Amino acid sequence: MIGGNGGHGEVEESVADEVGGIPRRVGVIGGGRMGTGIAQSFLATGARVEVVEAGDEAAEAARGRVSDGLEEAARRGKLTGDVETALSRLALVDSPGDLDPATGLVVEAVPERADLKVAVLTAAESALGGAAVLATNTSSLSVTELAAALQRPAQFLGMHFFNPVPASKLVEVVVAPETAPGVVEVVRGWVQALGKTDVVVKDSPGFASSRLGVLLGLEAIRMLEEGVADAEAIDAAMELGYRHPMGPLRSTDLVGLDVRLAIAEYLAGTLGERFTPPQLLRDKVAAGELGRKTGRGFHDYS
Numbered sequence: 001m002i003g004g005n006g007g008h009g010e011v012e013e014s015v016a017d018e019v020g021g022i023p024r025r026v027g028v029i030g031g032g033r034m035g036t037g038i039a040q041s042f043l044a045t046g047a048r049v050e051v052v053e054a055g056d057e058a059a060e061a062a063r064g065r066v067s068d069g070l071e072e073a074a075r076r077g078k079l080t081g082d083v084e085t086a087l088s089r090l091a092l093v094d095s096p097g098d099l100d101p102a103t104g105l106v107v108e109a110v111p112e113r114a115d116l117k118v119a120v121l122t123a124a125e126s127a128l129g130g131a132a133v134l135a136t137n138t139s140s141l142s143v144t145e146l147a148a149a150l151q152r153p154a155q156f157l158g159m160h161f162f163n164p165v166p167a168s169k170l171v172e173v174v175v176a177p178e179t180a181p182g183v184v185e186v187v188r189g190w191v192q193a194l195g196k197t198d199v200v201v202k203d204s205p206g207f208a209s210s211r212l213g214v215l216l217g218l219e220a221i222r223m224l225e226e227g228v229a230d231a232e233a234i235d236a237a238m239e240l241g242y243r244h245p246m247g248p249l250r251s252t253d254l255v256g257l258d259v260r261l262a263i264a265e266y267l268a269g270t271l272g273e274r275f276t277p278p279q280l281l282r283d284k285v286a287a288g289e290l291g292r293k294t295g296r297g298f299h300d301y302s
């Protein structure tokens with residue numbers, strides 16, 4: 001049920017068509033790493049999922065990633081039902097305008113560019129019924145600024161999933177000033193029905209996760225620069241001393257040093273110089289040491 005708008009703009013009163021506590025029809029725009037993980041998570045819970053990818057090759061690659069992810073989940077005993085049945089609910093479409101008008105939720109996961117996100121979100125909004133909820137999986141852009149481009153900003157928010165999506169337990173629900181409180185509650189219910197935990201965060205640079213995670217990573221890099229300890233020791237201090245599952249340098253390697261650098265630059269510009277990237281981070285990115293994906297970052301993966 002998408003309920004009252006709490007004075008935050010117009011929301012159409014409607015009962016979302018649900019299966020197992022999630023919308024029966026879900027759209028995911030962008031079938032890359034995050035989009036296919038999001039699609040897999042909804043498929044596993046019983047929804048029909050349409051993934052938007054432009055071009056046959058990209059669409060086939062996206063289908064392959066979802067299929068591999070479901071196979072992996074089945075092997076680990078994490079999939080209720082069989083892979084074929086889940087895959088039979090997946091469709092690939094060419095553009096957001098092709099989404100089923102009865103879609104209850106669309107999550108966009110196209111690359112981190114505001115112009116691209118605005119283009120796909122406005123196209124999806126025009127194609128869908130008035131009750132549909134639109135969400136962005138952005139990790140750093142302003143949800144408020146994206147909302148400004150939409151006709152129904154009350155039904156728009158951030159759903160910040162984490163990588164890898166099927167295994168991750170967290171979704172940050174990012175609330176812009178115009179997001180209707182009723183929509184926030186509906187989306188929190190959907191996150192919980194996916195078997196994940198929601199944290200509700202006011203739209204602000206870095207939300208909660210990136211702001212804290214990046215700051216810890218940057219301080220660890222500064223400690224490395226100053227020769228306080230080596231990378232193994234700094235990570236062990238947080239893993240064993242504070243029970244972090246992964247130390248801040250290992251975590252930076254997983255996310256990608258280039259990705260972290262871009263977020264740090266953005267946060268330095270919005271939140272202040274405490275986020276200024278250390279020279280060592282810039283040097284490693286320039287040298288192509290981007291973390292796990294290149295085999296070397298602060299640790300060696302070769």
Ligand SMILES: NC(=O)c1ccc[n+]([C@@H]2O[C@H](COP(=O)([O-])OP(=O)(O)OC[C@H]3O[C@@H](n4cnc5c(N)ncnc54)[C@H](O)[C@@H]3O)[C@@H](O)[C@H]2O)c1
Nearest residue numbers: 030031032033034035052053054109110111112138139163
């Ligand atoms: N990778 C992460 O760890 C992570 C974590 C949280 C959030 N995010 C965010 O999720 C979003 C996607 O990241 P990703 O890592 O999956 O990127 P990705 O590059 O793996 O995937 C993006 C996909 O979007 C597709 N695409 C591009 N333009 C499109 C269009 N007009 N219509 C449909 N599809 C289009 C591309 O073909 C590609 O498959 C970004 O906003 C990113 O900041 C990423």
